């Protein structure tokens with residue numbers, strides 16, 4: 001990641017990292033997403049989630065790492081982990097990995113920050129972040145994620161202004177890029193007002209290791225997926241008998 005992107009991430013709470021995926025990698029991720037949508041439909045009866053989205057033009061896919069190994073590769077992608085380390089430091093875990101496909105006619109969900117979903121205020125530090133993989137060119141008209149500029153500086157809910165939604169701006173990013181977004185930046189999905197463009201975005205959510213992950217990977221990943229992981233991958237998912245105890249580091253300094 002270039003220094004100017006690191007600086008933007010720090011100053012503005014996000015940056016767009018272009019040209020991360022090759023054409024083949026992009027095609028692999030898109031095929032994996034088709035499988036994940038099908039698995040979500042089988043598991044939940046529908047891939048529309050009425051708890052989150054206003055109508056069925058949003059398609060959700062959950063538990064991506066269980067659906068296809070391509071998603072584990074994305075979570076471990078060197079450039080993605082550089083962005084994660086930039087925001088969270090070295091002790092980050094995968095909290096969740098889901099997809100939201102906005103089809104023409106889709107609407108916005110509620111404005112939120114992802115850190116507010118897992119940690120109560122005051123949000124003094126960034127303890128969570130998303131690496132948002134763009135599988136299509138994303139822009140305002142096809143429902144790209146919208147962010148509230150400067151909102152990563154809010155420390156509590158009462159700082160969110162009443163006209164927050166009107167002040168949001170759409171991210172713009174080409175297919176094959178990712179948007180690194182720190183957990184305190186308030187955001188929502190945009191409305192897809194195009195006639196025929198599909199907007200596929202994957203939300204790889206990481207958090208500091210002292211925060212409980214959104215997904216319970218021990219319960220949600222099939223045994224064969226867990227068994228196929230090397231030690232480094234297992235550690236990134238927080239799998240294993242110990243939670244966040246590290247031998248060395250702070251202990252040896254006592």
Ligand SMILES: O=C(O)CCC(=O)C(=O)O
Pocket residue numbers: 100143144145146187188189190201203
């Ligand atoms: O799909 C989007 O653009 C945003 C999704 C999101 O923020 C969420 O699912 O929490």
